Amino acid sequence: MKKSIIYIAALALTVVLTMNSCIKEIDPQTSYVTAEQAENAPGAYDNFVASLTGSLNGEFTYSGASQYPWDFGYPSFFLQRDVMGQDIVCTSSGSEWYTTWYTCGTGLGPTYAVCQLPWTYYYGWIKNCSIVISQSGDNPVGEKATGAGIAYAMRAMFYEDLARMYAPQTYAANLQAETVPIVTEETTDPENPRATNKEIWDFIISDLNKAEQLLAGYQRSDVYTPNINVVYGLKARAYLTMEDWANAEKYAKLAQEGYSVMGESEYLSQTDGFNKPNNSWIFGLTYRSSDPNITENDADSSWGSQMIIEVSASECGYSANYIGPKRIDAHLYNTIPATDFRRKCWIDPAVDVVLGALDETAMSTAAGQAAIASVLGDYTDDPVGVYNTCYNVAAYAAAGYVPVKFRPKDGVHDNQYTAFTVAVPLMRVEEMKLIEAEAAGMQNEARGIQLLTAFAQTRDANYTYGTHNEAYSSTRATAFQNEVWWQRRVELWGEGFATFDIKRLEKGIIRSYDGTNHVKGYQWNTTSTPVWMNLCIVQTETNNNPACTNNETPIPPSSDSEPYVW
Numbered sequence: 001m002k003k004s005i006i007y008i009a010a011l012a013l014t015v016v017l018t019m020n021s022c023i024k025e026i027d028p029q030t031s032y033v034t035a036e037q038a039e040n041a042p043g044a045y046d047n048f049v050a051s052l053t054g055s056l057n058g059e060f061t062y063s064g065a066s067q068y069p070w071d072f073g074y075p076s077f078f079l080q081r082d083v084m085g086q087d088i089v090c091t092s093s094g095s096e097w098y099t100t101w102y103t104c105g106t107g108l109g110p111t112y113a114v115c116q117l118p119w120t121y122y123y124g125w126i127k128n129c130s131i132v133i134s135q136s137g138d139n140p141v142g143e144k145a146t147g148a149g150i151a152y153a154m155r156a157m158f159y160e161d162l163a164r165m166y167a168p169q170t171y172a173a174n175l176q177a178e179t180v181p182i183v184t185e186e187t188t189d190p191e192n193p194r195a196t197n198k199e200i201w202d203f204i205i206s207d208l209n210k211a212e213q214l215l216a217g218y219q220r221s222d223v224y225t226p227n228i229n230v231v232y233g234l235k236a237r238a239y240l241t242m243e244d245w246a247n248a249e250k251y252a253k254l255a256q257e258g259y260s261v262m263g264e265s266e267y268l269s270q271t272d273g274f275n276k277p278n279n280s281w282i283f284g285l286t287y288r289s290s291d292p293n294i295t296e297n298d299a300d301s302s303w304g305s306q307m308i309i310e311v312s313a314s315e316c317g318y319s320a321n322y323i324g325p326k327r328i329d330a331h332l333y334n335t336i337p338a339t340d341f342r343r344k345c346w347i348d349p350a351v352d353v354v355l356g357a358l359d360e361t362a363m364s365t366a367a368g369q370a371a372i373a374s375v376l377g378d379y380t381d382d383p384v385g386v387y388n389t390c391y392n393v394a395a396y397a398a399a400g401y402v403p404v405k406f407r408p409k410d411g412v413h414d415n416q417y418t419a420f421t422v423a424v425p426l427m428r429v430e431e432m433k434l435i436e437a438e439a440a441g442m443q444n445e446a447r448g449i450q451l452l453t454a455f456a457q458t459r460d461a462n463y464t465y466g467t468h469n470e471a472y473s474s475t476r477a478t479a480f481q482n483e484v485w486w487q488r489r490v491e492l493w494g495e496g497f498a499t500f501d502i503k504r505l506e507k508g509i510i511r512s513y514d515g516t517n518h519v520k521g522y523q524w525n526t527t528s529t530p531v532w533m534n535l536c537i538v539q540t541e542t543n544n545n546p547a548c549t550n551n552e553t554p555i556p557p558s559s560d561s562e563p564y565v566w
């Protein structure tokens with residue numbers, strides 16, 4: 001009998017087959033373990049708990065094989081969501097691995113395999129959380145209480161993502177808009193309708209309330225496991241989406257306790273920038289040298305391959321050596337003042353005046369290398385390698401707008417197996433500062449402006465409120481929210497928030513304007529949130545779960561838009 005993935009996720013159990021606690025899926029129609037067997041296996045419970053975070057990355061969870069460079073776990077969804085908007089430019093429209101999402105490709109439709117990607121990942125992770133919750137019992141104590149708290153927190157995080165990816169309207173705009181089916185340890189009916197915004201966010205808050213109770217007093221050993229701060233941060237995200245401003249402010253403030261914002265030296269570190277936890281990281285994950293995503297396919301199916309450009313000496317990595325880097329939107333970059341140190345996370349297009357004049361032998365001559373170092377030395381400790389990436393690899397020969405935010409591990413440039421074993425932030429105190437400011441300002445604008453200004457001046461001492469409140473294409477955002485949104489776009493670039501913010505604020509996107517660096521054919525402007533940001537449910541699910549409806553299949557614009565005038 002055919003079953004939907006929802007039903008399978010509810011019934012199938014998993015076993016731990018590897019030493020690093022990653023969970024392998026068992027096909028429920030061919031081989032399986034019973035709940036009793038799983039619970040009685042030596043160390044099973046602890047391994048299941050460890051797998052809740054250990055399986056976020058490193059495995060080829062979608063395909064089981066290494067041929068899909070976006071099959072590297074949770075951080076891949078950051079890029080899928082971010083390229084749907086305007087802030088990340090996929091410069092190679094024909095061969096860039098994320099163009100399905102950048103170009104509203106046919107793969108987003110329900111009859112295509114790529115549509116299965118989030119369904120496979122997220123419901124697999126949710127299933128693992130529910131197994132731990134089931135094994136913990138009704139009144140867990142000791143280590144079982146901690147394990148259950150971690151499971152409730154992680155399950156809430158996954159449903160937060162799913163709700164925001166699939167709901168065609170935000171919570172505050174339409175409580176009855178459909179999201180995704182809710183699956184728990186108690187779900188048995190294969191006919192499972194999509195939960196409404198009201199239903200799923202109530203469920204998320206319920207899980208987080210349980211996590212908050214169970215993780216009170218828990219002391220973790222590193223940032224790779226949720227603690228009470230993570231729970232508070234997840235609540236802040238939930239209440240931000242729900243526009244419960246008082247609670248959003250309350251929990252964002254609680255999440256910050258014990259953490260501090262990064263200063264310029266940490267932010268721009270050429271060895272440790274955004275690759276190693278520091279005191280601003282509330283939650284993160286890390287790629288390990290034993291991960292299949294690192295050991296197989298020359299480590300090309302990994303976060304580092306997509307976002308780290310300073311590994312040209314290794315001759316591997318899609319951004320560094322094959323396709324070229326994803327770049328920041330030119331307009332967004334150009335709105336960052338020179339006095340804001342975050343501007344140095346991307347290469348100034350002004351350097352192309354010098355670099356573009358060099359001949360093809362520049363990398364091999366002392367004079368050429370000196371010229372390269374003179375303009376790229378402020379951005380990287382591997383200027384010749386970055387020059388090679390920008391001029392000899394990228395889809396178009398230019399260094400402008402190329403990111404150097406995410407650095408190779410320990411500044412290693414000649415070995416991708418080391419360079420790509422980096423940590424990735426999942427929650428930073430800076431995000432919480434911005435949630436606190438927005439939530440406060442929606443209750444009392446003067447107080448919000450004060451908080452926002454205090455934060456912004458940690459990045460740009462010359463910041464003055466009111467300089468970044470472009471009001472284009474939004475039916476919900478106030479001028480104050482636009483100012484916060486600009487800070488979020490710059491501060492959290494590449495960290496997976498772009499689509500969520502566009503949908504929450506009911507923004508359109510602007511890719512066509514004078515001086516755009518978006519690819520011709522995809523220079524689209526919309527006056528409302530693009531339909532392609534409402535993910536479709538894979539058709540096999542709706543076929544086998546009759547109660548499950550689907551979103552509209554997105555159709556890309558037929559031509560570029562007329563340039564927007566800022």
